[in-house]
Each structure stands twice: as structure tokens, then as C-alpha cells.
Amino acid sequence: MPILGLKNTENKDNGKEVFHFPSSKNALIIFTRNPELGKCKTRLAATIGNEAALEIYKFLIVHTVKISTEVIADKFVYYSEERRKNDYWNDATFSKKTQHGSDLGIRMENAFNEVFALGYERAIIIGSDMYDITAAAIDEAFRKLASNNFVLGPAEDGGYYLLGMKTIQPDIFRNKKWGTETVQKETLADLKDESVALLAEKNDVDYYEDIMDIEVFQQFLPNTIKK
Numbered sequence: 001m002p003i004l005g006l007k008n009t010e011n012k013d014n015g016k017e018v019f020h021f022p023s024s025k026n027a028l029i030i031f032t033r034n035p036e037l038g039k040c041k042t043r044l045a046a047t048i049g050n051e052a053a054l055e056i057y058k059f060l061i062v063h064t065v066k067i068s069t070e071v072i073a074d075k076f077v078y079y080s081e082e083r084r085k086n087d088y089w090n091d092a093t094f095s096k097k098t099q100h101g102s103d104l105g106i107r108m109e110n111a112f113n114e115v116f117a118l119g120y121e122r123a124i125i126i127g128s129d130m131y132d133i134t135a136a137a138i139d140e141a142f143r144k145l146a147s148n149n150f151v152l153g154p155a156e157d158g159g160y161y162l163l164g165m166k167t168i169q170p171d172i173f174r175n176k177k178w179g180t181e182t183v184q185k186e187t188l189a190d191l192k193d194e195s196v197a198l199l200a201e202k203n204d205v206d207y208y209e210d211i212m213d214i215e216v217f218q219q220f221l222p223n224t225i226k227k
Helices: 041-048 050-069 104-117 137-145 182-189 214-218
Strands: 028-030 074-079 092-097 122-127 150-153 162-165 196-198
Touching: 028 104, 028 162, 028 182, 041 050, 050 104, 050 122, 074 162, 104 122, 122 137, 137 150, 137 162, 150 182, 182 214
Parallel strands: 028 074, 028 122, 074 092, 150 196
Antiparallel strands: 122 162, 150 162
């Protein structure tokens, strides 16, 4: 799932913090895994191998950098392990932080709390491995938050590729089997008394079957399994 499969880490930001002045009412949070061989897209790697899976993940990061740069919002990239300089994420465009918390839900909740504490009125989180997502879809999500408290982008596999809100609802981050097909349904159940806008359903990249018919990914596949 696009957001729902990142490595657990308790590491907090160790770098010196600087004063942050929001330039927008919107904050875009991007959760990313540090790209390392054997640690990226492991379910995809089971079919195509670790090297090919890593190259696909790097390609998806570049795609996410491109589309998120176009979004009208302040951008925060949250690394799974340690923050890095001079990488895919331009330091002039993206504020860099580290995920922290005992599981994915707590890490997401902490990230939302951090950006709201900076003064933002609307916040959206995405992952860095979603090929189908566009800048237009994220901008649409921010527009929907003008008249809704929450917005959710459902993924075809039962998860979600985007979650946005104007206020924290702790239940949506608790008691979930992250990375499973129940997350979307359980999240919407938690929000049954809230105003929730839904985006178009999209496909994500977890398994070989998710990319086998998409032309752009053929360049990364071993010759033994190319169609």
C-alpha cells in the first residue's frame, strides 16, 4: 500500500531545528523510506528481485518529487530513518524531518500534530511510491478540505493513498492492521460522524501484478519476466 508499509523507527530529529514560518495554510506531508537495497518494495522484490525493486522505488520517488513540487502547499518530507541532504528531495522546496512512533499510525499522527503546531490549517499525507497520484489530485484534496473535515483517497487494495484533515481524530491512527485490506474500511468507520470527501480510487505499486501491464515499468524488469 502506498502509505501503509513504512519501517518503524523511534528516531527523532537530531538536527538543529530552525524557526519555520508557514507560507501557506496548507501542509503536504510525504512519508518516504530511505532507498536501500533489500529494504524497498519487498513484496514486489519477491518477484522481480531486489535490484529491480530498488530502481522502481527510486523512479517512484522522482515522480513524487516532481508532482509534489507542483502542489500549492508547504512540503514536508518525513524520512523512515535519517534525514539526508543533497538527495532527491530539494532542500529549498522540502522541509526535512524524521518519522517517530511505535507504529505507522502513531508516526502519521505525530507528523500531523507537528505541522498543525506550526500553524497550518489543512494537512495532507501521501507516500512516495504512488505512480497514479498527480499534483491535480492533491490540489483537489486541499480544495475539498475547504468544505469537509477530512479527505481520503481510496486505494484499490483496501488501503488509502492520501489522507487529509483539518483537525486530529486520534481513532483513525489506532487499532489498525497497517498494510492490509481492512484499513480503508476501518478508517471510514472511525469517521462516520465526520464530513469526509472521497477522491477517485487509484492503484498502487506493491506487487508485480500492479505494474506488469504498465509500459513505463518495463524498463526496470529482468528479461526473464518481461512480457
